[in-house]
Amino acid sequence: MNINAVDLFCGVGGLTHGLEQAGINVVAGIDIVASSKFAYEANNNSKFIEADLKKVSSKKIDSLFPKNTDIKVLAGCAPCQPFSSYSYRYKGSDASINKMDLLDYFAKFIVDIKPDIVSMENVPQLSKEPIFMKFVRTLKHHNYSVCWKLVYAPSYGVPQNRKRLVLLASKSADIHLIDPPFNKDNLPDVFSAIGQLPELKAGEIDPHDALHHAAKLSKKNLERIKQSKPGGTWKDWDSRLLLACHKKSTGNTYRSVYGRMEWHKPSPTITTQFYGYGNGRFGHPVQNRAISLREGALLQTFPLNYKFFDTNKNKLSIRTISTQIGNAVPVKLAYYIGKSILKAVND
Structure with a gap:
């Protein structure tokens, strides 16, 4: 047929x-x-x-x-x-x-x-x-x-x-x-999706995979992620690192931003802005950076070899590719x- x-x-x-x-x-x-x-x-x-x-x-x-x-x-x-x-x-x-x-x-x-x-x-x-x-x-x-x-x-x-x-x-x-x-006994988790990738620092690109590219972090955000615990919140930080919104009574509604993922749980929803540490719980579980473009694609279950741009012709645009990945089925x-x-x- x-x-x-x-x-x-x-x-x-x-x-x-x-x-x-x-x-x-x-x-x-x-x-x-x-x-x-x-x-x-x-x-x-x-x-x-x-x-x-x-x-x-x-x-x-x-x-x-x-x-x-x-x-x-x-x-x-x-x-x-x-x-x-x-x-x-x-x-x-x-x-x-x-x-x-x-x-x-x-x-x-x-x-x-x-x-x-x-x-x-x-x-x-x-x-x-x-x-x-x-x-x-x-x-x-x-x-x-x-x-x-x-x-x-x-x-x-x-x-x-x-x-x-x-x-x-x-x-x-x-x-x-x-x-x-x-089922609840064998659900895929963050580690099964991205645990095998080489380590990166914020702002680095894997020389063997241009999509394994982590966005840069400001000095203050680097301090924040170093104090962030997997599955934790901004309440883990020193008070000097808090944002103004965190000090208001409504700050409790912002617990899912500036957070780390946990290895042995599913990730949060991959949005079009997953490359930004401050855009959600998009911090890497153990490395001091947001997840890379490749890691976002893997969490969207694209194969490891899925190509998102022509390395011979195009310059990588983090925002364009993260939007493509976040919008995908x-x-x-x-x-x-x-x-x-x-x-x-x-x-």
Whole structure:
């Protein structure tokens, strides 16, 4: 049986890579961000199409599927910033409003193209939004069997303490996300993901891997991380190192910033700013620095050899690459989504 997929809002290919690992051929990925093209095509057997999906016709997307396709899979993760807990307070911004209707465009493509299988992954907060329930109703109205749930990422092989919304829909049969392959006794942790990498100092780059690059720290932040304990808070510091916000009564709400990860627990959610020690609990468990770009990618379950920029042509941009990594669908979760699709097809 010839199964082919198109990945909408593909970014650097986290979803595509996981689907390919599961055994699903992805013929193309579409994204508006041109800088994602190198990583997407360098690591996946698929082509990258730079386009604004608000301006792409359903006919154009449908034409990407080979004529001998037996099962069409339309997959994607519409940009989730408007719905994420991290940026919820910015929902009224122009940037957020411009992305709020992307799920409606995804629904229109489904109605027009009539794929056999639909896969959608996003932040859990989306499940509380009217636009999501409208999406589900649209699928059911067009005779899709729909299953969606909030999943704990470590139970699907992702060493991050995060939840994700996963939706699967099928035209021909019931479809479900397969049972979690991990439980509380064998969850992946920070050590299993990044414990094997060479040591780095803040600001250093591994000569054998340009992505194993740690951001510089100011003198005061270096003092702070030296006094930080794995899993601890800024309360471990000398009083002279405290920020003004820590001295206010509301400072107790900032306990997750300027913290170290713990070796034998999942990491916090990898955001687009994980390279900064002060942006969350992104301090390395034992080394005096924030985690490197490569470590962030590994915690997102990208393979160790995943290429994010062309070392022969491009100068590494920490902010660009951290954004690409933080916005990606974790590869392991995508792999189990792919296995769930294949199970439904085979059954």
